[in-house]
Amino acid sequence: MKDMTNNTDRAIAEFVDQMGLILQAEGLPRIAGHIMGLMVIHEGPFSLSQLAERLSVSRASISTNTRLLEDLEVIVRTAKPGDRQDYFKLSPQPYDRLLRGVVRRMRRARDVVEGTQDALPEDMTDSQERLQELDAFYAALIESFMEVIDSWASDRHRSSKEAKYANRPSA
Amino acid sequence: MKDMTNNTDRAIAEFVDQMGLILQAEGLPRIAGHIMGLMVIHEGPFSLSQLAERLSVSRASISTNTRLLEDLEVIVRTAKPGDRQDYFKLSPQPYDRLLRGVVRRMRRARDVVEGTQDALPEDMTDSQERLQELDAFYAALIESFMEVIDSWASDRHRSSKEAKYANRPSA
DNA sequence: TTGAACGTTCAGTATTGACTGAACAAACTG
DNA sequence: CAGTTTGTTCAGTCAATACTGAACGTTCAA
Structure with a gap:
């Protein structure tokens, strides 16, 4: 049981680490990715100090990065009655929020x-022809993203099993 | 005519500049974006020294960045008989190459x-449910990109006018 | 009133990425 | 053979980014 727990802890730590790298590659600070990774695994909500403690980083860094993720609407800040701490958790639809940011770009x-x-x-x-090709490329990307956002919003509760076997990459 | 030429030169310089910023935001070095911008406007092919001269950067930087773009298959390196210089131009299908790189990530x-x-x-x-949601997000993105690549390959010579009015963003 | 808790701000620091000039190797020309 | 050209490599530099500790302001509790 202890071994299983250790494996689980290691898998979680590895996932949080990888999410940091993955989102850093997409232009976010690594610690923002760690915050998201932690919030995928644990529902929370988390206070600023809890995030700092669990990710072993400064409160200053958590303050900066939660602000950034809040601005992207990937996480939301909430409160609890009679409690002075702010609390953070994933937004209801964090991924199409991210996608909307990409579409804007x-x-x-x-x-x-x-x-x-x-x-x-x-x-x-x-020149006009090559510009047209580049324009069509961006147009196709944007349309494609909007389709994902639309279908994502209307189909995000597909069952685990169904989704696991659907949409497998063909490569 | 001189005014128009100056306007055209300024528009080209601005476009090259913006392409640097646009692709830098997507994780490429700014000068790689400048190289691509130049190659959208002018067919080339360009030697390494010509790129360095027109973009006012060092040959070292052009060497590094052309290698990077070549690895991404966005540009190709060619030669001319009896000429020692390497020449570079856009690949035949640069944008689905870029997209394939995104799909790999x-x-x-x-x-x-x-x-x-x-x-x-x-x-x-x-946790499994939230991981499943993130997995479905990536699956949807990948499928979407593959669809763009497929349709891009089969429809990239649509007329200027048709493409200009098609695929307009609704916002 | 004082001390503690909380989140923010800021100056400072370290690291990283991207660029350069210089040096180099290879291939050519005169 | 010497000089030039071309593209690459590398050490060095600089700027930007991301982090920290400390200080701060606000709000509460004792």
Whole structure:
């Protein structure tokens, strides 16, 4: 039992660590990823001090990173009656919130491309064609993300078993 | 005419600059984005020295960044008979190459999640449910990207006009 | 009123990434 | 053979990022 508990603890620590690296690769601070990882495993809610203690980082860092995740609407800050501490937990729909952030970035990129198409003379036909290709790329990405957000919102309670075997990558 | 040329030059410089920032936000070095931006506007191919000169950066930086973009299969290195210089231009399908790279990263993230699902006891049902939700999120993203890659490959020569008015973001 | 708890802010520090100039090796030209 | 050109490598530098400890302001409890 103790061995199993140790394996579980190790798996949790490893997952939290990996989430830090995964989200750092996507542009978030590593500790923000650790916070998310912890909140996927344990429901919480967690106070700022609890997060600092469990992740072995400073309260300053937790303050900064919870603010960042709150701004991204990935976590929410709540309170308990008669308790002065703030508490944090995952938002109800954290992942489409993340995706919406990605869509905003893609839209801004597409705006740059379309602005350039408008700014360059039409007789730069080769350039206009390559810009059009890049524009279509961003358009396809954005549409695709919006479809995921829509379907995600309407289908996020599929059963464990069903989802496990569905959507397997073909590679 | 000179004014128009200056406007065109400024629009090109601005676009190259913005592509640097856009791709830096996605985790690439800024100069890699500048190289791509330049290659969207001008067909090339470009030698290493030409890139260094036009982007006002060192040959060392161009060497490093062209190697990176080559590894991502976004650009290709070619040669000309009787010419010692290497030449670089955009790959035939640069954007689904980029997307394939993103899909690989998402698959690695999903593997981490599924490995954690397997490593944790099944009776941690709340944790398993939240892990399942994260897994489904990555699965949906991966499927979505693969669909874009597939449709991109089969539909990338749509006309300018058609694509311009199609796929407009609803926001 | 004093001390404690809590979350935030800020100056300082360390690390990392990205760039450069210089040096180098290889291939060519005169 | 000497000089030039080309692309790469590497040590060094700088800027940005992310973290910390300390200080602070606010709110409470004793």
